[in-house]
Amino acid sequence: MRTDAQEQNRGVLFALSAYGMWGLFPIYFKSVASVSPLEVLSHRIIWSVVFLTLFILISGRWQELIHNFRQKRLLASLSVSAILVSLNWLVFIWAVGQGRILETSLGYFINPLISLLLGMIFLGERLRKAQWIAILLAVAGVGYQLVLVGSLPWVALFLACSFGFYGLLRKRIVVDPFSGLLIETLLLSPFALLYLFWLNQQNQLAFLSDSIEMSLLLVAAGIITSLPLICFAVGARRLTLTLNGLLQYTAPSIAFLLAVVVYHEPLDSNRLVTFALIWSGLILFTAEGIWRNKTTSS
Numbered sequence: 240m241r242t243d244a245q246e247q248n249r250g251v252l253f254a255l256s257a258y259g260m261w262g263l264f265p266i267y268f269k270s271v272a273s274v275s276p277l278e279v280l281s282h283r284i285i286w287s288v289v290f291l292t293l294f295i296l297i298s299g300r301w302q303e304l305i306h307n308f309r310q311k312r313l314l315a316s317l318s319v320s321a322i323l324v325s326l327n328w329l330v331f332i333w334a335v336g337q338g339r340i341l342e343t344s345l346g347y348f349i350n351p352l353i354s355l356l357l358g359m360i361f362l363g364e365r366l367r368k369a370q371w372i373a374i375l376l377a378v379a380g381v382g383y384q385l386v387l388v389g390s391l392p393w394v395a396l397f398l399a400c401s402f403g404f405y406g407l408l409r410k411r412i413v414v415d416p417f418s419g420l421l422i423e424t425l426l427l428s429p430f431a432l433l434y435l436f437w438l439n440q441q442n443q444l445a446f447l448s449d450s451i452e453m454s455l456l457l458v459a460a461g462i463i464t465s466l467p468l469i470c471f472a473v474g475a476r477r478l479t480l481t482l483n484g485l486l487q488y489t490a491p492s493i494a495f496l497l498a499v500v501v502y503h504e505p506l507d508s509n510r511l512v513t514f515a516l517i518w519s520g521l522i523l524f525t526a527e528g529i530w531r532n533k534t535t536s537s
Contacts, residue, residue, distance in 0.1 A: 250477025254486045257471035260463075262493025264331075265340045267463050269502070271456050272336040274445040278438060279460065280329050281431035282446065284424045286461025291421040294465065304418045313414060314422070320408045321423035327401040334394045340498035341506065346398030347491035348517050351484070352377045352524065353403035361407060369527035373520035380516030387509065416472045420465070479532075485525060 271279050295301055307313055334343050352374050358364040366374070385391050409419065438444040446457050475483055495514075498504040 246477045247482075250474045251482070251486070253470045253474030254478060254483060255474075255489060257467040257474060258486055258489035259493065260467040260470070261490040263497070264463070265335045265343070265494055265497050265502075267456070267459075268332050268335040271453065271460075274449070274453065274457065275443075276329055276333040276336060277434060278445055279332050279457070280325065281434050282457040283328060283332075283460040283464055284325070284427045284431040285435075286458055287424045287464045288421065288428050288461070290461035290465045291417060291424065294469065295417055295421060298417075300415070300417060303415065304421065307414055307418050307422060313412065314426075316408065316412045317414070317419060317422050318426055320405055320412065320419075321426045323401050323405040323408065324423060325427055327398060327405065330394060330397050330401070334398075338502065338504060339394055340494055340502060341504045341510070342392055342394040343398060344491040344494035344498060345392060345514065345517065346395035347402075347494070348488070348514075348521060349377055349381075349395060349399040350402055351487070352517075352520060353399045354406055355524070357403050357407045367527065367531075369523055373524035373527075376520030376523070377517045380513040380520075383516065384509065384513045392513070416468055420468060484528065488521065488525075 268279070295304055331343055334340070355364075355366060355370055356374055359366050381392060381396065412419065414422075435444060435446070442448075445453060447454050478486075499506050
């Protein structure tokens, strides 16, 4: 029988695997950048359905899936969350192809603070002073780029807000993550299939008409999407919210390093100021959470 320490170590391993894969996403989407973002998104939806269906059948979760399909309110809620996550995926795919990985990493650094704000607005959660300061630092970072640089980091804001609202909605939907994502992708799959059929009719479909390597990469979109989720779900059950919250910064940090070191995206002083303000907010938010967790548990 495993001890609590062993379970936590397993949780850290699985969580880091999930966040590591999410952080390395830009490498995959760079490799399919020659394919239109909508086609990549369509393959991501369809092959996720295939992979998750196999996983649910093998893991014996199909009865729970059938039960969820019979709940009309659940299907209606998951229809909304499916739209949110598909828009998030589409903008991310497009941004990586356009060489804007830095801005995507900024979005996922902002996301925890956006989630804080949404919790206050929609769930009646009260923010502590340090949390307010953290949010204001993030606002200052975005405001700096808007006023002094003259451009709004819309990709970062869209990714942070769409994923924030997606997280808020999924928090209120009682469904396990595997069934939830499978139902979401199933709801989206008719539109994805219709779009791929239309592309084929226009002789613009990359799948099976491009190289074999490209076709295999597009099929791999299902595994790329589903495998991190499985690792995350296994890891999160074994970790405290504080530790899991700390580990989540692994993904945008890896993406940030990829953008600067591997893909040589420009990191000028103005952009660095924006990142520095948001990082300061995250450090304050995380440190306050750790301190509060220690004082309440002691």
